[in-house]
Amino acid sequence: MSKPEITNPIMKWVDDRLPVFTFMNHELHEYPTPKNLNYWWNFGSLAGIILVMMIVTGIVLAMHYTPHVNYAFESVERIMRDVNYGWLIRYVHMNGASAFFIVVYIHIFRGLYYGSYKAPRELLWMLGVVILLCMMATAFLGYVLPWGQMSFWGATVITNLFSAIPLVGEPIVTWLWGGFSVDNPTLNRFFSLHYLLPFVIVGVVVLHVVALHTHGSNNPVGIDTKGDDDQIPFHPYYTVKDLFGLGVFFVVFFWFVFYAPNYLGHPDNYVPADPLQTPPHIVPEWYFLPFYAILRSITFDIWFLEAKLLGVIAMFASIAVLFILPWLDRSPVRSARYRPLYRQFFWILIIDCIILGIVGANSPDDPVFSGAAWFQYIHLGIISTAYYFFHFLILLPLLSIFETPKPLPASINEPVLGGGGSSARPAGKPMEKA
Amino acid sequence: MRKGLIGILSAAVLAISGAAYAAGGSVEAPAQNWSFKGLFGTFDRGALQRGFQVYDEVCAACHSLRLVAYRNLMGIGLTEDQVKKIAASKTVMDGPNDEGEMFERPGKPSDRFVKPFPNQQAARAANNGAFPPDLSLMVKARVGGADYLYAVMTGYKDAPKGTEVPEGMSYNQYFPGHLIAMAAPLAEDGVEYADKTKATVDQMARDVTTFLAWTAEPELEDRKRIGIKVLLFLIILTGMLYAVKRKIWADLH
Amino acid sequence: MASSAENTAAGHGEDGETRRDFLMLATGAFGAFGVGAAVWPLIDQMNPAADTLALSTIEVNLEPIQEGQRVAVKWRGVPVFITKRTPGQIKEARDADNADDLIDPERDADRVKKPEWLIVIGVCTHLGCIPLGSKQGDKKGEYKGWFCPCHGSHYDTSGRIRKGPAPKNLPVPEYTFLSDNLVKIG
Numbered sequence: 001m002s003k004p005e006i007t008n009p010i011m012k013w014v015d016d017r018l019p020v021f022t023f024m025n026h027e028l029h030e031y032p033t034p035k036n037l038n039y040w041w042n043f044g045s046l047a048g049i050i051l052v053m054m055i056v057t058g059i060v061l062a063m064h065y066t067p068h069v070n071y072a073f074e075s076v077e078r079i080m081r082d083v084n085y086g087w088l089i090r091y092v093h094m095n096g097a098s099a100f101f102i103v104v105y106i107h108i109f110r111g112l113y114y115g116s117y118k119a120p121r122e123l124l125w126m127l128g129v130v131i132l133l134c135m136m137a138t139a140f141l142g143y144v145l146p147w148g149q150m151s152f153w154g155a156t157v158i159t160n161l162f163s164a165i166p167l168v169g170e171p172i173v174t175w176l177w178g179g180f181s182v183d184n185p186t187l188n189r190f191f192s193l194h195y196l197l198p199f200v201i202v203g204v205v206v207l208h209v210v211a212l213h214t215h216g217s218n219n220p221v222g223i224d225t226k227g228d229d230d231q232i233p234f235h236p237y238y239t240v241k242d243l244f245g246l247g248v249f250f251v252v253f254f255w256f257v258f259y260a261p262n263y264l265g266h267p268d269n270y271v272p273a274d275p276l277q278t279p280p281h282i283v284p285e286w287y288f289l290p291f292y293a294i295l296r297s298i299t300f301d302i303w304f305l306e307a308k309l310l311g312v313i314a315m316f317a318s319i320a321v322l323f324i325l326p327w328l329d330r331s332p333v334r335s336a337r338y339r340p341l342y343r344q345f346f347w348i349l350i351i352d353c354i355i356l357g358i359v360g361a362n363s364p365d366d367p368v369f370s371g372a373a374w375f376q377y378i379h380l381g382i383i384s385t386a387y388y389f390f391h392f393l394i395l396l397p398l399l400s401i402f403e404t405p406k407p408l409p410a411s412i413n414e415p416v417l418g419g420g421g422s423s424a425r426p427a428g429k430p431m432e433k434a
Numbered sequence: 435m436r437k438g439l440i441g442i443l444s445a446a447v448l449a450i451s452g453a454a455y456a457a458g459g460s461v462e463a464p465a466q467n468w469s470f471k472g473l474f475g476t477f478d479r480g481a482l483q484r485g486f487q488v489y490d491e492v493c494a495a496c497h498s499l500r501l502v503a504y505r506n507l508m509g510i511g512l513t514e515d516q517v518k519k520i521a522a523s524k525t526v527m528d529g530p531n532d533e534g535e536m537f538e539r540p541g542k543p544s545d546r547f548v549k550p551f552p553n554q555q556a557a558r559a560a561n562n563g564a565f566p567p568d569l570s571l572m573v574k575a576r577v578g579g580a581d582y583l584y585a586v587m588t589g590y591k592d593a594p595k596g597t598e599v600p601e602g603m604s605y606n607q608y609f610p611g612h613l614i615a616m617a618a619p620l621a622e623d624g625v626e627y628a629d630k631t632k633a634t635v636d637q638m639a640r641d642v643t644t645f646l647a648w649t650a651e652p653e654l655e656d657r658k659r660i661g662i663k664v665l666l667f668l669i670i671l672t673g674m675l676y677a678v679k680r681k682i683w684a685d686l687h
Numbered sequence: 688m689a690s691s692a693e694n695t696a697a698g699h700g701e702d703g704e705t706r707r708d709f710l711m712l713a714t715g716a717f718g719a720f721g722v723g724a725a726v727w728p729l730i731d732q733m734n735p736a737a738d739t740l741a742l743s744t745i746e747v748n749l750e751p752i753q754e755g756q757r758v759a760v761k762w763r764g765v766p767v768f769i770t771k772r773t774p775g776q777i778k779e780a781r782d783a784d785n786a787d788d789l790i791d792p793e794r795d796a797d798r799v800k801k802p803e804w805l806i807v808i809g810v811c812t813h814l815g816c817i818p819l820g821s822k823q824g825d826k827k828g829e830y831k832g833w834f835c836p837c838h839g840s841h842y843d844t845s846g847r848i849r850k851g852p853a854p855k856n857l858p859v860p861e862y863t864f865l866s867d868n869l870v871k872i873g
Contacts, residue, residue: 035686060732077501077571080653082737085728087653088660236682243718244679247672254668258661259473262574270575270650271567280610505741544741667721674714681710 004030027213032231033238034219036412040114041217042245043107048205049246050100055198057093058142065145067191069184072147073272091261097139098264099253101287104132108322113346115334116218122326124211127204129322134201136288141194143285147187148269153282155182155190161295164309181275221412222335230412281363289360290353294318294388296364297381314385321392328392330400338406342399349391355384463578463585463608466640470647473662476655477648482510484627485645488638491625493569496561498549501570502649505543509652510645517543524548562602564615573643573650580647582608587639590618744873746865749804757821759809762872766809767860768821768833769870772844777802779831780845788849791856795845798859806872807846807857811835818842818857833857 006012006021015021064083066075079086108128111117117125144155159176163169178185216225225231232238256263264286268279284292298310305313321328336343364378469478486507489499504521508514521541526548529536541548550566551557558565573579585608593605599613606614620635620642627633648654735743745762752758752771759766772780780795799805811818813835819825820833820842828834828841830849835842840851847856862872 056729060729063733064736074501078736078738081501081506082739084731084734084736086732086736087657088728089732232686237686240675240679240682244672244675247668247675251665251668251672254661254664258657258664261657267575267577267579270571503738503741505737544738667717667724671714671717671721674710674717678711678714 028239029233029235031213031234032225032228033217033234034225034230034412035232035237036219036221036230037217037238038220039241039245040106040110040220042242043103043110045242046245046249047100047103047107050096050103051198051201051205054093054096054100055202057089057096058195058198060089061093062195065191067145067188069147069187069273072145072187076146088257091257095253095256095261095264097142098256098285098287099249100135101139103249104135105287108132109350112325112349113336113343114218114220115222115329115331115336117326118329118334119326120215121211121218124208125326126323127208127211129319131201131204131208132322133319134197134204136291138194138197138201139285139287141190141197144182144187144190145194146269147273149271149273149277149279150266150269150282152182152273152275153278154284155186157282158284159186161308161312164306164312166309183275218334219412220335220337221409222333222338223408223412226411283361286357286361289358290356291315291318291360293356293360293381294385296360297378297385299378299382318385318388321389325392325396329396331403331405333405333408338408339399339403340406341403345391345395345399349388352384352387352391355380356388359384461608463581466581466584468580468644468647470644470654473658475658477510478644479511480629480631481641481644482648483512484629484631484637485641485643485648486510487628488620488625488642489569489645492619492638493642494547494550496550496557496566498551498568499547499570499649500549500568501546503544503546504541506652510648514543521545562615566616569646569649571650573647575650580643583646584639584643586614587620587643588635744871746869746871748868749870750868754803759821760872762808762860766817766821767872768805768807768809768846768857770805770844772803772805776831776844780843783843783845783847783849786849790848790850791854793845793847793856795847798845798847798856800862800864804870805844805846806859806862806870808860809833809857811837811840811853812848812855812857813838813840813851813853 004025006015011021061079064075064079064086066072076090079090081087083089111125111128140154140158144151159173159182162176163173165172174180176186177183178189216231219225266283266285271279283289295311295315298307298314300310301307302310331339331342333339336346359377359381362377364381365376367373368375368377368380469476469481489497504517504524507517507520512520521543524541524545524547525538526541526545527536528539531537551560554565573583576582578585586606589607589609590604591607593599593612597605597612599605603613603615604617605612620638622635623633625633625638631637651657743763745760747758747760747769749769749771752769754771755773755776757768757770759768761767770776777795783789784794784796796802798807809817809821814837816835816837818833818835818840820827826834826836828850830841830843832842832844832846832849834840835851835853838852840853841849842853842857843849845856846859848854860872862870864870
């Protein structure tokens with residue numbers, strides 16, 4: 001495609017010296033994209049937009065927030081009551097965090113289903129896991145800032161975990177706290193880091209998109225696009241589709257903001273932090289519940305490794321397995337559409353993650369079913385945690401070897417209906433509703 | 435697949451959020467009708483003003499309302515003059531003056547509500563060691579919100595046979611653990627309402643709960659009003675974007 | 688790549704184009720309105736908040752102020768000088784209405800609502816120091832009003848600059864008498 005001429009003289013002057021316009025045109029306008037992407041491909045750009053929304057609302061909130069233990073809670077209430085539209089900006093930021101995670105989780109599961117982590121996109125996938133880690137850190141730090149009961153006790157529980165590290169654990173925790181418990185030095189530095197990390201995320205997102213553009217997007221069929229017939233320019237096709245998806249997302253998101261702004265939160269965080277009173281149930285925000293379940297699921301020591309330390313290791317391992325996923329799953333077939341066994345286990349994995357979330361929300365010794373007191377959430381948690389690691393570490397490598405995939409179509413232009421793949425059908429009706 | 439996944443995810447979100455609060459041992463407060471619930475909810479001004487009267491005459495003896503300023507009372511339908519009078523009827527600590535001393539003066543609308551006790555220790559000393567919490571956010575700070583507050587205030591009952599109630603505690607049907615350090619605060623005709631409404635316990639409980647729902651969420655009416663406009667706008671815009679999307683993609687189908 | 692896709696994307700002909708263009712224009716306009724509405728709260732939040740606005744007016748009880756006495760009150764973060772002038776001071780101020788050394792000529796009657804009550808913002812119009820003269824024993828300068836020690840500006844009994852580097856008279860804030868003894872400033 002020849003470089004389109006820039007007619008505007010000012011734009012041309014700038015572009016000759018710093019090719020922003022040529023760059024934007026290439027990456028966002030003519031950029032060739034598979035023509036068969038479905039709506040699960042909206043979630044990447046959606047996540048990017050939410051990131052911008054969080055940064056903008058966050059910077060504005062920081063104009064009114066005071067990161068001191070005596071003023072933090074009140075400064076947030078001042079935002080809610082006195083600052084013009086403060087309640088709106090705060091609720092957007094608060095619910096935006098939940099929105100960010102649900103969108104990113106769906107984005108990740110899309111990747112798992114369609115094999116977007118496979119060669120040549122391994123680094124793209126790993127950068128994504130880095131983004132997820134940074135998001136989790138940012139969210140944890142941010143939740144501490146309002147200095148409610150959950151803020152304080154969640155911070156206490158999670159920072160205390162590091163004491164499980166042998167030898168250097170205690171000094172590390174003291175160093176994190178800046179004292180001998182979560183207190184003002186902790187809050188102040190958490191604010192600084194919470195402001196910093198989103199910009200680190202922006203940097204990693206840039207790398208993520210560069211990696212994406214190197215080989216282009218994956219697609220639902222999972223085979224490489226070959227030439228012009230398989231691809232369409234990003235603008236206007238996917239710009240308008242992304243905008244439409246954004247509209248749908250906003251309807252759901254703003255429903256929460258205006259009509260159920262505290263539904264996903266915990267009432268205890270509207271009680272100012274009290275270091276002398278622990279709430280009866282310390283629960284993290286919903287997006288951390290599966291990891292919380294994994295953390296609590298290891299209740300036994302192994303040799304010299306304490307249960308507490310093993311729980312921490314298991315929690316980090318649950319993300320570490322995502323890093324090495326491209327090497328665990330070596331099936332040459334990307335898309336789950338053509339991997340009937342893998343597809344079943346994908347759904348079981350989703351159910352497992354949901355179960356882990358439910359386990360994380362409940363007290364470990366509560367019975368799962370009111371009739372059977374012997375089967376408690378801790379037991380369910382151990383089973384689901386074990387299954388999670390089984391899926392990645394044992395199942396996927398085995399499937400790579402033993403699964404017989406369905407035959408792949410010759411190109412993405414061939415009609416593909418629903419979930420099955422059949423070869424050699426004459427090109428006719430288009431593949432699917434877009 | 436798409437619909438199934440959306441169904442699973444919605445169920446999951448609801449299950450997880452609901453499950454987080456399924457702590458054992460507490461009785462769920464029955465749902466009440468509140469004027470401020472729902473898409474078009476607003477605060478009943480009469481209830482707000484009666485509720486303020488209940489707070490002022492009954493609760494303020496022990497419970498602070500430190501996040502509310504007297505000027506905010508214009509939000510419950512009082513005029514600027516009424517608000518000035520209410521503020522001036524309270525005594526506020528100010529200072530130091532030019533002699534370096536703290537002094538008392540009548541309240542101004544810009545002042546926050548006066549606290550009944552200067553600090554937590556004084557509050558505990560006056561209440562058998564129990565601390566009457568600040569009420570500004572109570573409706574948001576408890577599972578069950580307004581329904582729960584109403585249930586607790588009307589839930590004082592005689593303890594069932596066999597349950598021992600220690601000295602200084604009272605039995606309450608809805609308070610977690612059933613033993614509450616606050617004696618029943620509301621009694622029939624405990625307040626003489628300015629608008630002459632009969633002050634039953636039920637009426638006062640409803641009114642003061644409405645008032646506290648307002649102190650917790652003074653932006654509620656604005657929020658719901660703007661919300662309707664925003665959602666309507668977004669639904670229309672999304673519809674238009676869908677049409678544009680179909681038009682642009684038409685040639686590819 | 689693009690040619691076939693672009694041609695098909697260009698529409699099905701005149702009628703299709705105009706219809707499609709109108710839809711896109713309408714959607715674009717609608718969307719732009721939405722963006723504007725969304726941006727407004729982000730800008731408005733920097734405007735003074737409700738608690739700041741609540742402190743933007745003060746009411747001062749004038750009863751305790753004796754004739755000849757000066758008082759300084761804090762308003763919007765700056766001092767406001769309130770003086771109950773003696774008849775002699777009022778006359779002095781009015782006599783100087785046409786003086787040659789008025790750097791910023793202004794009639795005394797234009798600077799007060801009630802002649803005995805002079806209310807001015809106590810910030811020197813040169814570089815912002817607080818002039819002396821409101822407390823007992825303060826230097827009042829050559830014109831018996833206020834004297835700014837930073838660079839030597841002298842103000843008279845109407846708060847007008849008479850000598851020194853300040854360019855303007857002490858500003859008069861917005862105020863209203865709610866009663867004979869109560870003034871609302873701001």
